Amino acid sequence: MYEKINIAEVSPRDGFQIIKQDIPTADKIHYLNQLADCGFAEIEVSSFVHPTAVPQLKDAQDVFREIKRNKNIVYRALIPNLRGLNRAIDVGVDKVKLMLSATDSHSLHNANAKTFDAMRDFEAIFEKALENNIKVGGSIAVSFGCAYEGPVPIERHLKICEEYNRIGINDISLADTTGMGNPYLVKEVISKLKEEFPHFKFSLHLHNTRGMAFANAVAGYEVGIRDFDSSIGGIGGCPYLPLAAGNISTEDLVHGFEEMGISTGVDLDKVIRIARQNEMDYPSYVNSFIMKAGPNKDLSIAPGKQIKKGDL
Known part of the structure; x- marks a missing residue:
């Protein structure tokens, strides 16, 4: 018997942040209320970043206040700093996920600070979140390759996880932000991290830049990953990466x-019904195999005889 996996739906945050057209707050609330009925373990609702950095998510607090919450779902938000945490506390977020990049180059673009400089406030964030009964998850973006620096040495991951461990954060998302990962690399990185930090819960946040995402998900499952992020319709991408x-x-x-x-x-x-709506609303952003071919269960009617080109 295979172990069940848990899926966190991230399209309201990671997906919507990349869409250029304005999405009304009421539409986001309706979308999130639909998601609540799909069976997700977690939903990443929005991000409490500065409105000028990601204008599409400037209404994060309004969205959190108005959605109908399902008690079986953890509603989380991405935050960059203490100010973001304070906004999350104000609207009763269940969990916050910290922004962090494996490389200094990506971190400077994404957080305006080098990796370990960006971690300076994490301890204060963690302590204040616990005081307010908010769960805290860490992240490591560009875990399996950086568009600016290339491969990320395992020593870099270990050093970052050591700092997370010192702070007390042991729920860590490994993100293939650039889609540079492959199954061998995914297994190698996760196996080493689990060996060094057996008490950590690692999850995978995969991008399908080069068509490797599902293979990487299976590779992660094979080395013990049971928690995955995904986005309906495949919409999303980092605003601070070329060709995201x-x-x-x-x-x-x-x-x-x-x-x-x-x-x-x-x-x-x-999920497919929502994806079809996304395809109508944001056609240039939706990309998934199921939307093109349908699930395996959707069989076609068998022809009564062989169809030859001459018969057409």
Whole structure:
């Protein structure tokens, strides 16, 4: 019997942040209320970054205040600093996820500070979050390759995790932000980190830049990963990367694991309906195999005879 996986839906944050057209707050609230009925373990609602940095998410507090919350779902937000945490506290966020990059080059673009400088406030954030009954997750962006520096040495990951461990944060998301990962590398990095930090809970946040995301998800599963981020329709991408591409699509992730006999707890039909709406609303941003080909269960009517070119 295969172990179940947990999926965190990130399209309201990672997906919407890359869309240029204005998305009304009411539309975001309606979208999130639909997601609450799909079976997700977590939903990343928005990000409390400065409005000039990511204008699409400037209404994060309004969205959090108005959504109908499902008690079975953890509603989380991405935060860059203490100011972001204070905004999250104000609207009763369940969990915050910290922004961090594996390399200094990406960190300077994403957080305006080198990696370990960006971690200076993490201890204060962690302590204040605990005082307010908010869970804290860490992250390591560009974990499997940086568009500016190339491969990330395992020593870099170990040093970052040592600092997370010192602070007391042991829920860490490894993000293939650039889509440069491959199954061998994913297994290698995760295996080493789990060996050094066996009490950590690692999760995967995968982008499908080069079509490797689902293979990387399976590789992660094979070395013990049970928590994954994904985005309906595959929409998303880092605003601070050249040629950034979308996340692994939720429908592809759910379909792939369920076909392997691995339960996700997510209703694929409901996800596909939302993905179709995304395809209508944001056609240039949606990219998933299931949206092109449909799930395996959607069979075609068999022809009564062989169809030859001459018959057409």
